[in-house]
Amino acid sequence: MNLSLISLEIGVALLGVLVLLAGLWTPPHRRSALGFCTALGLTVLLALLVKQGMAIETLTDSSGGFVRDGLAVFFKALFLLAGILVTLLTMGFANRLRTGGAEVYALNCFALCGMLFAASANSFVMLFVAIELITITFYVLTSLQSHRLRSLEAGIKYLILGAAASAVMVFGIALIYGSAHTLQFNLIADGLAAGHMKQLLLFQLGALLLLAGLAFKIAAVPFQIWAPDVYQGAPAPVTAFLAIGSKAAGFVLLLRVLYTAFQVQPDGPRLLEPTAMFSVMAAATIIFGSLCALRQRNLKRLLGYASIASAGYVLLGIVALNERGAAAVLVYLAGYLFAVIAAFTVISILTPEDEDEDLSILANLHKRSPLMALTLTLAVASLAGIPPLAGFLGKFLLLRAVIEPAATFPWLVAVALLGVVASLYYYFGIIREIFWGTGQWWTEKAPETAAIKLADSQVVVLVVCVLGMLAVGLYPQPILEIANAAVQGLGL
Amino acid sequence: MTDVGLEHYLVVSAALFCLGLLGVVIRRNLIVMYMSLELMLNAANLALVSFSHHQPPSPHGSPLDGQIMVFFIITVAAAEVAVGLALIVALYRKRQTTDVADLTSMKL
Numbered sequence: 001m002n003l004s005l006i007s008l009e010i011g012v013a014l015l016g017v018l019v020l021l022a023g024l025w026t027p028p029h030r031r032s033a034l035g036f037c038t039a040l041g042l043t044v045l046l047a048l049l050v051k052q053g054m055a056i057e058t059l060t061d062s063s064g065g066f067v068r069d070g071l072a073v074f075f076k077a078l079f080l081l082a083g084i085l086v087t088l089l090t091m092g093f094a095n096r097l098r099t100g101g102a103e104v105y106a107l108n109c110f111a112l113c114g115m116l117f118a119a120s121a122n123s124f125v126m127l128f129v130a131i132e133l134i135t136i137t138f139y140v141l142t143s144l145q146s147h148r149l150r151s152l153e154a155g156i157k158y159l160i161l162g163a164a165a166s167a168v169m170v171f172g173i174a175l176i177y178g179s180a181h182t183l184q185f186n187l188i189a190d191g192l193a194a195g196h197m198k199q200l201l202l203f204q205l206g207a208l209l210l211l212a213g214l215a216f217k218i219a220a221v222p223f224q225i226w227a228p229d230v231y232q233g234a235p236a237p238v239t240a241f242l243a244i245g246s247k248a249a250g251f252v253l254l255l256r257v258l259y260t261a262f263q264v265q266p267d268g269p270r271l272l273e274p275t276a277m278f279s280v281m282a283a284a285t286i287i288f289g290s291l292c293a294l295r296q297r298n299l300k301r302l303l304g305y306a307s308i309a310s311a312g313y314v315l316l317g318i319v320a321l322n323e324r325g326a327a328a329v330l331v332y333l334a335g336y337l338f339a340v341i342a343a344f345t346v347i348s349i350l351t352p353e354d355e356d357e358d359l360s361i362l363a364n365l366h367k368r369s370p371l372m373a374l375t376l377t378l379a380v381a382s383l384a385g386i387p388p389l390a391g392f393l394g395k396f397l398l399l400r401a402v403i404e405p406a407a408t409f410p411w412l413v414a415v416a417l418l419g420v421v422a423s424l425y426y427y428f429g430i431i432r433e434i435f436w437g438t439g440q441w442w443t444e445k446a447p448e449t450a451a452i453k454l455a456d457s458q459v460v461v462l463v464v465c466v467l468g469m470l471a472v473g474l475y476p477q478p479i480l481e482i483a484n485a486a487v488q489g490l491g492l
Numbered sequence: 493m494t495d496v497g498l499e500h501y502l503v504v505s506a507a508l509f510c511l512g513l514l515g516v517v518i519r520r521n522l523i524v525m526y527m528s529l530e531l532m533l534n535a536a537n538l539a540l541v542s543f544s545h546h547q548p549p550s551p552h553g554s555p556l557d558g559q560i561m562v563f564f565i566i567t568v569a570a571a572e573v574a575v576g577l578a579l580i581v582a583l584y585r586k587r588q589t590t591d592v593a594d595l596t597s598m599k600l
Contacts, residue, residue, distance in 0.1 A: 125561050132568045139575050146582050153595045156583055159576050160525055160592075164516050167532035170565060171509055174539035174558075178502075181547050183557050229598045301598075 005061050005068055008049055008076060009116045012083075015041045016109030023102020031101035035091035035457070038105040039084050042112075046080040049073065058489055064184050065123035069489035074330060074482060075119035075252045078337060082244045083112040085341045085464065088457040090237040093348050097144050097235060104144060108241065111137040118249040122260070124173045124183040127253055131169075131217065134249055135162050138242055142234040148354065154233020161226040162216070169213025175206030185261035189491075192263055207262060211277075214257065217250030218311045221284040228292070231304030232357075236348030239300060243307050243340045248333050251314060255326055259490040264321060275408070278319045283415045285312030290422035299347050299357040302426060303340075306383060309419055310336065313398050316416060319409070320401035323487050328397035330483040335382060335390025335472045342379035342465035346372050349458060362430065363437035363447035369454065373434050375462045382469045384427040385420055390472035395420070501542035508535035522580050522590045526573070533569050537562045 003010070019038050026034060058069040090104055097104055114133030121127040139162065143155025173183070179199040180188045212223060219227040231239050258264045264274045289309025296302040310332075317329035349372065350365070351357045366373035382391035402413055439447025454462075472479055508531055515528025544558030584590055 125557075125564055128561070129564055129568065132572070136568075136571055136575055139579065143579055143582070146586075149586060149597055152579070152583055152586060153597055155579050156522065156595060159579055160516070160522070160529070163526075163529045163572055163576065164513075164532070167512070167529055167536065170533060170536040171539065173561070174505075174536045174543065177540060177558050177561070178543040181543075181555075183561060232598050 002059075002061055005059060005066060006117075006120075008045060009113055011045050012042070012109050012113045012116060015045075016106040016113065019102055019109065020106040023106070026102065028101065031094060032091050032457075034102050035087055035094065035105055038109065039087040039091075039457075042080055042084045042087065042109075046077065046084065049076055049080065053077065060122065063123075064186060065126045066117075066120050067122040068120055070486040071252065071255070071489055072120040074486040075248060076116050078248060078334060079112055079115040079119065079245055082241065082248075082337055082341065083108060085337075085461050086237055086241045086245075088461045089240060089341065089345050089348060091457040092455045093235065093237050096353060098147055099144060104141070104237075107137050107141050107144075111141065111241065111245065115245050115249045119252050121253060121256060122185050124176070124185075127257070128166075128170060128173065130249070131213075131253070132166060134246055135166065135217075138162075138238070138246060141238045141241070142230055144238065145235050148233075150233040151235065152233075154230045157233075158226055158230045165213050165216035165223065168209050169216075172206045172209025172211075172213060175202050176210065177206075179203040179206065185256060188261045189263045210257065211254075214250055214254050215281065218247050218254070218314070219308050220281050220311050220315060221288045221308070224285065224288065224308050224311075227308055228301050228304040231307065232298055232301040236300065236344050236351065236357075239303075240341050240344035240348075243303070243344070244333075244337045247307070247311065248337075251329060251333065254318065255329065255487075255490060258318065259326070263491065275319055275321060278315055279409050279412050282312045282315035282319055283412055285309065285315060286415055286419040287312075290419045290426075293426045294422060296426070297359050299359060299361075299430070300344075301357075302359075302430075303343060303347075306423065306426065307340070309423065310383070312419065313395060313416065316398045316402050316412070319412065322401070323484070323490070324404075325398070325401035326487040326490060327480070327483040328394065328401045330486060331397055331472075331476075331479055332391075332394030334479055334483075335394045335469065338465040338468035338472070339379045339382040339389075339391055342375045342462060342469070343383070345458060345461050345465070346376045346379075349452065349454065358440075359430070359433045360437065360440045360447070362433040363439040364449055365434045365437075367449060367451075369452040371454065371459070371462055372452065375466055376434060377431055378466055378469055380427040380430045382473070384423050388470075388473045390469045393473055393476050498542055498546040501538060505535045505539040505542070508532075508538065520592050522583070522592060525592070526576055526580070530569060530573070533565060537565055540565075 019034055023034060053073040060067050087105060087108055094101055111134050114130050118130035121130050139155055139159045142158050143152045145151035177183055179202040180191050182188060216223040286309050289305050289312060293302050293305035296305060314329055314332055317325035347357055350361050382389035385392045385395040399416060402409060512528045512532035512535060516525050519525050540558040540562050544555055547555045580590060587594060
């Protein structure tokens, strides 16, 4: 085993343990220094990764379960960036968690470590352990505000449904192992290509169960029921990490399983009818997310439904089953990262302690804090796909992947466009509340007008997110090149 | 008297899995649901071990792969139980209940 291959993952895990230990000796008023140190450590690791990643080559460890190629490096950078921003965002929120103070940073590091392993998974053992490391850490993170019933309730719902999904996934892996006699993605692909897969029915059943488990991670219909409750109940920084990190990890694993292990191709051997399956799933996900978001007044729950809908758009890139679609998935997720973290940063600052995240808290935001109003406006505009922001580029590429070279699914494109129209309605509801909202009109309570003072860490997060959204949207060339290079190794 | 073969193990494994799934869907007590989840994981373990034992010699992949996977599953399941029971205890302290019907503070 070549340890230098997993030096990044070791670094993140060590950082988590160090923060946890340092928390024991840190007096309560110095706790935010821990968050700063974590963010600093992660930034150093990201810099090292970027420096290494310039010369991308495919490296595999001796057992073949871990691979470090362009796709892995892209997602590792994405996860590290998300980890840094979420850590900074947590610093301003830590006093509301009522825990020791160091746990949340350490748990963020452990979840991040699982995501980094997921980006490199090349066997079902690695896939399973990485997913469980992410999910089990998120059970704890979700219910970290255990004095709030909602947080606890969200944690338990996530726990039961998540554990059921992973049990189904493990059974699927067992069935795949039974027919392929190996757990490694490459060897499964070899076996499929050579045609000595005897029990094809067993393999198909296993693949279906496995895909169900992965669909749970990305919250695609019909495995989405956990998402709104968990998004609403979890502390806002955790929701942000869940929305980008956990979801992106699900997508990178889905790409690897479909393309590296199952060698799914539009004109290849018909193993699963993947295009039909995923197009129905994408359409249902878009419709469900959009319809439920329309009448939602709780901000976190609204973004939860919106994130279900956006998972549907990302699935469009997988329906296409080509390199363009896969690259579009990467570009969309990169833009999604900045928009989602920006939105949840604003929510985490605005939400009063022990109150609901009702839309009315946004009233007068443009007077109370122009920076937050600008960021939230740009974030929801980017999520809705307004040019020239990052979200527009991603949605455009995803739609183009389904339309070109031939519009195989005109109805799917129609559903996606209807979803975009619906999203304009619910996202602009948020913008309307910011600039023209009248607060809680049903209680005759005048909306807050006091200016909000932001901590430095929060300003940094907001500014980075705004710059990121604008940069990806206005200068798409670099990210497009990186994404196109990253998907080369998938074997499409 | 026939020998016990791969099929017998698989039938038991499938039965265990279905029982576990049924338990998660039907029962309303969190602890019983959690036990059912463990049953599902162990059904997968049984399937993996029996596949591994009856695997024909093949050019690639060690026949022990499946058994190694089982160790990972057992370890992960232990971690999951630790977290899960802690959450259920925290809920019980707050609400004096372990019934899912009481988890309804968030609705559409």
